[in-house]
Amino acid sequence: MQLRRADVLRGARELIDAEGLDGLTMRKLGAQLKVQAGALYWHFPSKQALLDAIADDLVATVADAPPAGPWDQRIVTMAHRLRRALLSMRDGARLVAETFTTEPNTLLAGRTGMQILIDAGMQPDKAAWTMLALSHYIVGHTIEEQAPCDDVPAKLEASAAKYGADLVAELGAAVTADPDRRFDFGLGLMIDGIRRYL
The missing domain is CATH 1.10.357.10 (Tetracycline Repressor, domain 2)
Incomplete structure (x- = not known):
């Protein structure tokens, strides 16, 4: 199944709920979503861009x-x-x-x-x-x-x-x-x- 932007956002929110904001890393998020961390950068060019999107969501x-x-x-x-x-x-x-x-x-x-x-x-x-x-x-x-x-x-x-x-x-x-x-x-x-x- 292809990884979508909404999947990344949902996974990031779940990871923050589980481990707190300091526990969110692209590597951990990739592991949780069962993809290489590099795959996340197709949707978000940086961790900060991901955080901005979560805040907006x-x-x-x-x-x-x-x-x-x-x-x-x-x-x-x-x-x-x-x-x-x-x-x-x-x-x-x-x-x-x-x-x-x-x-x-x-x-x-x-x-x-x-x-x-x-x-x-x-x-x-x-x-x-x-x-x-x-x-x-x-x-x-x-x-x-x-x-x-x-x-x-x-x-x-x-x-x-x-x-x-x-x-x-x-x-x-x-x-x-x-x-x-x-x-x-x-x-x-x-x-x-x-x-x-x-």
Whole structure:
């Protein structure tokens, strides 16, 4: 059976899910797909090109225009779509953070968000900056969610003895809070800021 581009993308995502982003090599991917690593280069000229394509594939659902409604609800819908997409794959947020792709899905998602803000009255350059700031928040928050943090309780306990229980308790409550609630809170702050700007 002939190896297709979609097979390479699917295999790469499976390998990242199994071994993490650092575990993806062209040699391992070739072995998983039962081809020589060189065969992968027919579809992607480099590992970076493959990573860019995976990132673009990951955000495909974000590019769809959200349902009609007020601008803020539409931007919130897009933000939740992006976070869900990033969480759908191990190290998804880190992958997107480490790529700069101008593939169709990524461009369309950015343009869709910009157009929502432009229609709300924002100048095009400020709409682009706003979408960039929002994506930085979403990707950064999701990187934290996906980062291994098994030793957080032990680190907090050690810090409490060193810096004081009250300070560390407040920090501990923040970092161990439900990530959905933390995400919505931060997103709400950003939306409120955009609303004031408009």
